[in-house]
Amino acid sequence: MFSFGKVYRSQGPESQSDHSGKRLLNPQLADTLHQIQVEIGNSSDLVIRQFEIGGGNIQVAVVYMDGLVDTKTVNDFVIRSLMIEMDEIAIERMTKDKALFDVIRSNALTIGQVEVVRKWDEVILSLLSGDTLILVDGQIDAVACGTRGGDQRKVTEPSSQVVIRGPKEAFTESIGTNVALVRRRLKSPHLWVESMKVGKQGNTLIALMYVKDIVNDKIVQEVKKRLERIDIDFVSGSGEIEQLIQDESKTVFPTIFSTERPDSVVGNLMEGRIAIFVDGTPFVLLTPATFFMFFQATEDYYQRxxxxxxxxxxxxxxxxxxxxxxxxxxxxxxxxxxxxxxxxxxxxxxxxxxxxxxxxxxxxxxxxxxxxxxxxxxxxxxxxxxxxxxxxxxxxxxxxxxxxxxxxxxxxxxxxxxxxxxxxxxxxxxxxxxxxxxxxxxxxxxxxxxxxxxxxxxxxxxxxxxxxxxxxYMAPLGPFVLEDQKDTIFRFPFQAMFSRPRLISSKNITREDAPAGPTKPSESQGKGSE
Structure with a gap:
């Protein structure tokens, strides 16, 4: 249900700017709310909830976009904390040594993710990303609370990469859910995730995931460089990212692998590849990719x-x-x-x-x-x-x-x-x-x-x-690498596959405990496309 707030008329000075020319928040709460409404175009899904705390002496506003937030989280952990739990006596006691804004940020909110934003672009981006903004009259900073939610597709079985024997989970359109699906399987402190935003209008969130002590650092830097060079208004899915960062555009062959299976991503991460998550799409990109990788199904590693x-x-x-x-x-x-x-x-x-x-x-x-x-x-x-x-x-x-x-x-x-x-x-x-x-x-x-x-x-x-x-692209047949033939056309037993692809991983080549002992499929399972 949409909520409509009043249109606040500007009564104070315009927004300030920092030394780099970036717009900052206006300390006047009414002016800030009016500017947000104008910036969003007075959209009907913009919710503004104004109230007073500290015995009616302090004006506070909670701003969020309906449909992008978890409404229960906003009501229970943001609005309730400010309106009920932060009474006048508690404020007087806590503000003896701290400013009111620091009290709200550090003591009043019972929510995990809290960030202070000051630049106008950061405020609007947080709002449109599903965060809830807390604005205090007289403050040039805002608190962005992590309340992203709304209706999202649940984790279901893969639709295009089905297996008979293997996990039945597939990625969704939520980048947070997708990253969590991989972390559940690969509980390693060396699993690093770096995020960035692509698209001048859409600000699509992209996350890079790799195992630090296995991946080739030069390839990581090259992937980051190509992503940062993307100059486009909006990115709708991983397919566009694949076309924008691939080595050769004049070819019919895919040079970046895509999958909707978390176990496939884990297997490739353990070989030194990099996973690229794009918010809004259930397909994750894996690079570098080789030709024979497209013929290796996930179920190959669950069978004899x-x-x-x-x-x-x-x-x-x-x-x-x-x-x-x-x-x-x-x-x-x-x-x-x-x-x-x-x-x-x-x-x-x-x-x-x-x-x-x-x-x-x-x-x-x-x-x-x-x-x-x-x-x-x-x-x-x-x-x-x-x-x-x-x-x-x-x-x-x-x-x-x-x-x-x-x-x-x-x-x-x-x-x-x-x-x-x-x-x-x-x-x-x-x-x-x-x-x-x-x-x-x-x-x-x-x-x-x-x-x-x-x-x-x-x-x-x-x-x-x-x-x-x-x-x-034709590795390990061209150039020919004898050791990597154990998982190209043929699939050798796991005891024999004790090394990672030498042309992909530049360090930590040997798989731990693989040459001897019982079968240990955890590092190789899910490497294929299904």
């Missing part, structure tokens, strides 16, 4: 190494199918029929006898239709989205075959390609290969296997040239 290795090999095989499946079919049908077994070639020729399009156009039509169905299934309401995508694929595929527009073999190839793309743990890297699939299809339609080979070489060379905050 043999099972995890087999599943990883299956993912890499699915990657090859999703990237080259339609292109190989196009090249074989169009240019290299001699490579197809005779019986299979006869069967394919019989199927394509009534098809009016060449193999490239046929594949292009089916791939575009499949991408449309996939996008429609994502954007439609959850209750009918999945049904529409499945029914649409079946109906369109069957109708296209019966109409003689598409051969049955092409439907099989496109369906297998689409299903294989879903096995990639990271949605970001899967999008990259979905785009590259069309590029390779075009090259196969014009040059066959020769075109596929040329484009593949260019893609591989481009990937080898990418870096993520100075770390080679």
């Amino acid at each position: 190494p043999e099972v995890a290795t087999a599943i990883r090999l299956l993912r890499y095989g699915s990657l090859l199918i999703s990237l080259f499946g339609p292109s190989i079919y196009i090249a074989a049908i169009t240019f290299h029929q001699e490579m197809i077994p005779t019986l299979l070639l006869v069967s394919l020729a019989a199927q394509r006898e009534s098809v009016p399009f060449p193999a490239f156009i046929e594949a292009l039509i089916m791939e575009v239709a499949f991408e449309i169905l996939r996008e429609a299934g994502i954007r439609m309401p959850r209750a009918i989205g999945q049904a529409v995508s499945i029914v649409g694929a079946l109906v369109l595929g069957q109708a296209a075959v019966e109409a003689g527009l598409i051969s049955p073999a092409m439907v099989i190839v496109v369906a297998l390609t689409g299903i294989s793309s879903f096995s990639t743990p990271s949605y970001d890297i899967a999008l990259s290969f979905r785009l590259l699939r069309f590029v390779i299809m075009i090259s196969a339609g014009f040059l066959g296997f020769y075109g596929i080979a040329i484009v593949s070489i260019f893609i591989l060379a481009h990937m080898c040239g990418l870096r993520s905050f100075g770390v080679p």
